[in-house]
Amino acid sequence: MDKRIAESELIINSRGAVYHLDVRPEELAHTIITVGDPDRVQGVSKHFDKIEGKYQHREFVTHTGYIGNKRLSVVSTGIGTDNIDIVFNELDALVNIDFNTRLIKPELTSLQIVRLGTSGALQDSIPVDSFVVSSHGLGLDNLMTYYAYENTTHEKQLLEAFRGQVALQPGGPAPSLFTASEKLHQHFRDGFHTGITVTCPGFYAPQGRVLRGTLSNPNLIDNLTSFNYDHHRITNFEMETSAIYGMGRVLGHECLSISAIVANRIRKEFTKDGGAVVASLIEKGLEIIAGI
Template structure:
């Protein structure tokens, strides 16, 4: 593998260790959950057994353990496309095969309430990395089998999980119609809704497009932290975040009970 060579400017791996993730060969499970926030890796640590904590480098925190016996890694990808792409490519070099983005989003329709979940069939939007990998204006599809397993796991746990298209954007403020200090606002969300999106966030399009390009199976499981149609905001989202691991862990492990 190219990553086993001495570091070069073209591919700066040293002894198979990537330049960004705090781990090396043999440290990654085939199944990886990718939240954005490194603090959510610590939040979920006590839900795994036999945990190995590889620490944190920049926005990348990483642990590997077992969820009800199934090997699982959790690696934060940071906010937005560039850091998420770094995490996915380096995870692929280290042997990852299936990726599930776990994170938050805002709903664009009133019927998707805060505290519920979205398992997107596809992601659209306006991310630079997504356009780089798959072309401007594309739709990135989730792996159908993996998405179906997530829906079945959510149902088994009694959790409300919607499906549909999610929009991703590189911008948290202007790109999601939040006012700037000078009073400027935009109107991007209406356009996403017209294109069929029922939610908005910042990484799903990148996760799916990069994973598809790398030959990885990937899907997204999103907790609804906000609803832009009703302006509702979930102030305590820790239970929602913990449920993301329960759903994804069951789906990846093929757990039935």
Template structure:
């Protein structure tokens, strides 16, 4: 007997769409591009040859269409791993739960997620404008720790090495380390993206070592992050979603990876707030390779 999902666990709107996204099962493509900014959905979809649906609810905007014959959904998530928890769970439900019977479908459908984001570079070789592919993500957010099986998909050795290097405070959520899907990373990153470890933070200011009026609990956090080495990998960038995306996808059996454009380099203390035109180059690369 396939698993049954009660109304309180799987909330379906009266029109047959999923609760937060307001998307119906037939509107979801197998290839999905995730962006944080709802305004970036239209930028991605501007390259589509056809559009079959456009849905908007809160920070979640969805357009499904075709690009060079490929059916693709572009979905905004808003900011943060908590929103990724909503988007990935609801998209998996759209693909793998029968909304009429509320039972898990007998045949599993694998989704492919590529997140296109912006980030802060943490190394001298990741200046503003660099495209970075997340080979591994370290989650500062703690999200995956709420799910069974997290140890089966995480890199426990890297977790311990990182906690030791950082002298990790017991007041913080336990960090988790998760790989992007290797085949997908190789396909999307190609030969022209920097590959490295990404930290997904639970906030934009303190968790990323930014200090405004409140002093930081660890004023040396970023120095330690920048000096961490694991094998031939260094921590290349900060962003706020990659760990939850890779982690939930690994637990569910989907393929996922994140690639970002650096819009601020924390080492050089440089930033480019007017990045919206140049990110279109990254969007086209992902559309061609997904």
């Protein structure tokens, strides 16, 4: 069987770079920070001691450089799990597919990937301007239904409890759930809340926000907030984490998602200075990541 990956499946541009990211294999570090907002990339790379290269195509901005001897890339994903599908397949291709032969490399590389994002808290006890590490990503989008993967026994138990406790709208999503990389999570305990992060396919109705549209599932937030299984609670909402953890499972990368809490949906509060809390998350996150 021809194992060569065709030009239509893995698109490499005239620069020899992967299509959406416009990054070449040698331009990517093996420790990667992902951020949603393209402008946040510079907010991370300004802390680098040396910048080796800057690349951009569409909303995907990548800066690669060094903190001390540690080589890092920071990549913006834009918003949503559909973008995570693109970014993660291309990051994986950059390290695990030979761009000359178009064959999967015999020795695979496992990347370390940490998301530094923003999020809304679903517990009264998690105030704005605090930080949450996602112990699990629970997807209410449908991205992971397109991939084959195995859940652990504990993940299956959590999913079963979720299906029993949280009613979703008829014809709604098939929830997916994945655990954070323990190798990365162990470095992010002090100063972080920890819990299950729910990943939504939108910012408004999918996160229970009402402006002028009417919700099909008005009890969603209450049910998520009161979910409890084996001391696991849902701490927050955002739009990428479950796909990051899911794609990490499928492709064999170590992934962790950390969020600055900019909104508390229970107290109905919003941060007074989103820039400051994100800047503080970046500083704290980089200090830890540079030392791993």
